[in-house]
Amino acid sequence: MRDVARAAGVSAMTVSNTFKYPERVQPETRQRVLEQALELGYVPNLMAGNLAAGESRVIGGTIPSIRNSSFYKYVLGMQRAVSEHGYKLVLMLADTMAQERAAVEALIGLRVAGLVLVGTDHDRLTVSLLGKVGLPVVESWTRGPVMDMGVGFDTSEATRQAVRLLLREGRRRVALIIHDGPASRRFVERIPAFQEEMARAGLSGDLVHAVPVSDGFGSGAAALDALLASAPDLEAVICPTDIVAAGVVFECQRRGIQVPKQLAVAGWGDYEIGREMTPQLTTICPRSEIMGSQAIELLVERVQGRIRGPRLADTGFTLIERASTQQVMAEAAT
Amino acid sequence: MRDVARAAGVSAMTVSNTFKYPERVQPETRQRVLEQALELGYVPNLMAGNLAAGESRVIGGTIPSIRNSSFYKYVLGMQRAVSEHGYKLVLMLADTMAQERAAVEALIGLRVAGLVLVGTDHDRLTVSLLGKVGLPVVESWTRGPVMDMGVGFDTSEATRQAVRLLLREGRRRVALIIHDGPASRRFVERIPAFQEEMARAGLSGDLVHAVPVSDGFGSGAAALDALLASAPDLEAVICPTDIVAAGVVFECQRRGIQVPKQLAVAGWGDYEIGREMTPQLTTICPRSEIMGSQAIELLVERVQGRIRGPRLADTGFTLIERASTQQVMAEAAT
């Protein structure tokens, strides 16, 4: 900074102001400073700046995996919102709670202005740490209870709507596939909603099967295999993601089971593949991008002191009905 | 830090050492400090630390999009390698050159130890800036020429191998689909290799069609449409990604074109969908995870002064032959 100041014939403070408060310095002076900065390859040291100012315009986020296209849109939403507010978004990967804890510590170490985490399953230490440092935190993909603020939609209601759709189409023997494993507890929430809705129709909600996240399409094949073994009269499945649903459909094609005629398949997440494959997948669209931007909005408002206390934003969902669950005329329509 | 020091009855320096050089302080003292830190929710301020020490253990990365599963593995590889070396990885999204420039500036501002960028297409200012600050940079998914260091594989050779495979299977009318748009210039490299290899077999290499990245599966349908319009006798297509290849296959299913019998379809990237769909996709496997970890290895070695000067690591590729291009017995084998 000193070099730039000298080169431009001004004081260090003027260089600082040029970058932080451009309107405080005269256009010509600013111009001269910027030219010299460019010439010398000077980029203000954010670390020193934030240290001195005691605040940062960086928001941290952890993402459990970048495999899914829902997360893609979710991150896009966050990115768009941070840009609009003049913040930066830095992301760290966290597939396990231990990794999440390490990521959160690093981000606190960077003294980010706020944090966006996925879900409500966190290490005890992570939670107590966040409580102590008092950093604004948004938990996404959840309806709570949250540490501080949350964004998400009602997955129980979404599950119930999916069940009702299948029942309306005349299916009786309906199964629910979920994911299990350390980072997947959020799928478990869907079970009671599924069972309640089945019970309300006088049906059994015992066909629940869990598969690991990591197997992707393969999970669909495995789940179908297991479900058909215990229920050969299976008529419909609700999958944890469109990926699994696609896996189920592909496996049906291999086995000669007709979808949707013999088996209705509902997905979750409105992935691209669901729109493109044949038959197209019925799915729950989570409006991930809005969830991402909403998370940032909450954070920014909190940082700016415009809101305080716990918040929980409902970003809604849509049940998109497509060919994979439609009993009648499904093939004729193509 | 002072509070922790007071609470543990030691000096601030001892607290600092406890975190930065645990072996320098006696186990009991260390224990006492760590307890107090946990109690008070103290996390060392990385910014102040890095500022004082003049170095950081953070590596920055930009990713153009987190839509693809190749990038998923690539990022996983980087993450694994940074953990092994005691570094942190912070990621920023950059879909356009302008966004990349902003991300690079922010990361330089954070005074990261090194940077991993995707591809060699960068804003002029980004390149000159990186040159001036002298930060170690790895460009990935490329064979150069690079600013500093690079990792990647020979996409021309991969293209040639794909063409040869199709010719061996007896296809003559072969098309190449690529992506275009600002962030996709790397696909263009494949064109000369395609045309050369076709010419070598005495065939025309004029069937080259570009589609936008953003349309996903839809690009496949669009490309097939355009190609069939100009060449109804089309026998094979090489796609820029497995997503596009899947889109082509889905479109063929809609139109009643048999794959691979009437049309051979080769993908690129070894995405999950290519293994799971029917027919399975022939594809170029880029070994993305190794590319990610190799990028970090280069950076760490450079930072530690064990290597200097330009580097270009070849992480190789594999041509995986599956049903979507096999002329004979393709259906009988299922």
Place this chain on the structure above:
DNA sequence: GGCGGTCATTGTAGCGCTACAGACACAGGT
């Protein structure tokens, strides 16, 4: 008993920047 060596711990200076208060020039009003 004095000396060097080792080890745990501690002061001090300074990393690069910004908040804040002050300085200085100039305009306009009285």
Place this chain on the structure above:
DNA sequence: ACCTGTGTCTGTAGCGCTACAATGACCGCC
């Protein structure tokens, strides 16, 4: 001539930490 205000620029102190040198305390050895 004096004051007030405005707009632009500058000096100083200090953000939280670490490098480095320095301080003791203790040990073993001649």
